[in-house]
Structure formats: structure tokens, C-alpha cells
Amino acid sequence: MARTAPQNTSGERPQRGERGGRDRDRSPRGREDSDLREKLVSINRVAKVVKGGRRFGFSAVVVVGDGKGRVGFGKGKAREVPEAIRKGTEHAKRAMVRIPLREGRTIHHDVQGEFGAGRVVLRAAPAGTGIIAGGPMRALFECLGVQDVVAKSVGTSNPHNMLRATFAALSHVVSPRQVAAKRGKKVGDVIGRREEEEAKE
Numbered sequence: 001m002a003r004t005a006p007q008n009t010s011g012e013r014p015q016r017g018e019r020g021g022r023d024r025d026r027s028p029r030g031r032e033d034s035d036l037r038e039k040l041v042s043i044n045r046v047a048k049v050v051k052g053g054r055r056f057g058f059s060a061v062v063v064v065g066d067g068k069g070r071v072g073f074g075k076g077k078a079r080e081v082p083e084a085i086r087k088g089t090e091h092a093k094r095a096m097v098r099i100p101l102r103e104g105r106t107i108h109h110d111v112q113g114e115f116g117a118g119r120v121v122l123r124a125a126p127a128g129t130g131i132i133a134g135g136p137m138r139a140l141f142e143c144l145g146v147q148d149v150v151a152k153s154v155g156t157s158n159p160h161n162m163l164r165a166t167f168a169a170l171s172h173v174v175s176p177r178q179v180a181a182k183r184g185k186k187v188g189d190v191i192g193r194r195e196e197e198e199a200k201e
Helices: 020-026 028-034 081-094 136-144 159-170 176-183 187-200
Strands: 037-050 053-065 070-078 111-115 118-124 149-153
Touching: 037 081, 037 136, 037 159, 053 081, 053 136, 053 159, 070 081, 070 136, 070 159, 111 159, 118 159, 136 149, 136 159, 149 159, 176 187
Parallel strands: none
Antiparallel strands: 037 053, 053 070, 111 118, 118 149
């Protein structure tokens, strides 16, 4: 004879610990992952030559960001497309870095980055410019939360090398707060000097 679970006849609502798996989905880590933006940059079919012939798989490059200055990218390989995307997404989440943004919409200054044959130039832009970038760089800036930027790739069009070069450029971005702390000055002194240089240009 099958045993049945005892019924709650008191009319009281169950406590949080008695609700089963629903409370586990409300953890801070779960909310953090749900706020992330994910962009599939490229997907490529790859082949591995084995004794019986060729074994096909898929390689996916994914960009993940929170839209507030944190971004990362990852690469996943698997026999099926969804599994490759999942692996790339997990790798990107583990490799996320924080980039300082100016007013939360653009980078602080112009930078250049290189990786392999990939070379990119990133320029800060005034409000209303939008994201002037193509391919993988546009996906990266959208996930990062950048709203105004001008970017140009002058090297390879390989998405992996373009992303690596863009991350190399972003790693050189420093905020006025960081510069002031390094030089032992006030933030106002650094910002005032930058505004004077922009006025001359």
C-alpha cells in the first residue's frame, strides 16, 4: 500500500523552508545570473579527424555582461550547438572583469589594443553618438553597458582575435580617480586638466 504525504489541514501557510526547491531559485547568485546580458558572437563547425573518419562538432564564442561595467567572453566546444553555447557562457561568466566607464555611458579616453593580427582603436564619444562598431565589438559594448563609443578594427576580422584585442584596449582604460590616487592629487585637479585639453582640441 502506497504511503501518502500528510495533508496540511490547519489552513496555515507553509514556512519558507517547507516550500521545496522554489526558494533555492531565489538565491542572490540566481538573481545575478538572470541580470546578465548574453550575446552569441560567432558559431563555427569544426572537425576532428579520427581513425574512422571525421568527427564534427561546434565552437561558439559568447559575450556576457551586466550592462554596468562588467563584461567577459568565453569559448565553448561540443558536439551540439546548445551545449557549446552553454560552455561558452559559463566560461565567460568566470572571466568577467570590471571596466571603468565615464558617466556610465562611454570610456574615459582613447585607447588602442592588439592581440595577434587583431588591432582595434577605441575612442570616447559625446552623448547621443551611439555605438559605432561592428561585429564582435558591438556585442561586447552592448553587454558592457557602453552607449557612446567609436571603434575601428584595422586588423583581422577573426572574432576571437578582435575580442582579445578589444579587451587588451579596455584593460588600459583608467578613471580619473585611479590617476589621482596614483599621483597623490585630487580628482578635481585631474578632471580640470582633462577638460582644458578637450577645450583646446
